[in-house]
Amino acid sequence: MTAEQQRHQQQLAFAASGAELEIGSAADCPLPLEQLVITDADSPWVRQHFSAGLTAEVYRIEAGDRHWTLKRARQRCKVQNVDGQTSFLNELQHRADIQRLKAGPGGFERFAALVDTQYASYRRGVLLSPWIAGKPVQDWTERRLLQLFDCLRALLLEGLFEWDLCPGNILDDGRIRLFDFGYMYRFDPLRHFNSNGTATPQFHGAERFETRHYFAHLMTLERQSETRALAALRLEKQITLDTYRQLQMDLAQRGASPVVLDWLAAICAGWQRALQGDLEDLYLEEAWRSHWLDLHDDLGGQTCTPLTLARIDWLESALHQRQADLRRLQVLETPGAGEDFREQLRLARQQASTWQVGG
Ligand SMILES: Nc1ncnc2c1ncn2[C@@H]1O[C@H](COP(=O)(O)OP(=O)(O)O)[C@@H](O)[C@H]1O
Ligand SMILES: [Mg+2]
Known part of the structure; x- marks a missing residue:
């Protein structure tokens, strides 16, 4: 059984068992729990309602003189796979891990980018956090990249792998903040690459950010100028290279496997070589990988957006021009796959147009 199948089995068994998973105590809620569980868009304490969420309803509420984020699990999740359907439970499990890490020595500082959990109950379907008065990141400056990768390195060292670093899951309120852990999974950082063990070496922390987020941002920069896009990749690669070197030293010290x-x-070594040159090959290679993988992620969950279509445009034009x-x-490995890729993209476009979700 793969690590993923094992996780699904355990989480589905937990869901069926009737067992509770609670973080904090209901007494710490700024509103009575009975009120939180019946919250809807019309509740007088609701200030804002995010209806785009696929697995939960998210509300910004005002209570006890401050603002909070209330996540209420959906009865039926809109993502059509087990990972989507277990994502609320999954988020609570890893919120519990994060609360433990934050409470440990130096944890408050090291995990400052991760939002606190004020209270959560799996059976009541509620998750309450402080509201982050921030904005999605439009401009990835050095400070922002450094804060994000500091946080990712700390998480990877602790064996927590975050898969979904999409633009909707990162805010900046003066520092980078993460708050959505529906697709964070545990793994053994000393022996495994990610939560699939050693089966999928192509997935890692920097790759997740690039695939889900950064190359969509670079796609926007490309429209302004290729030089700007390349400079932005250079900045990010310098930071990911430093981050991974540090990570490698830390893991070596802890006895990681060869x-x-x-x-x-x-x-x-690959990044270092590319940084010594003009980066154009690395750009093409990683942009292709990012758009291709993210497209298939969207198709797999049947959760497509206008960005999915923009990625298809990019892939088609790269196939045509480059x-x-x-x-x-060797990005197009299979012999004679050129035509095949074109056909796959044509099909993908059809599906992505059908599977557009509300935004
Ligand atoms: N603690 C928070 N502070 C501010 N905004 C938040 C917070 N939590 C969620 N949001 C907003 O709600 C949206 C959906 O929340 P998220 O936790 O990402 O749920 P989903 O699982 O539906 O993606 C986010 O994209 C963000 O805009
Ligand atoms: Mg989210």
């Missing part, structure tokens, strides 16, 4: 250390060393480079970089 499999993990060599894998990180190879990733670093086919020779893509082949030289």
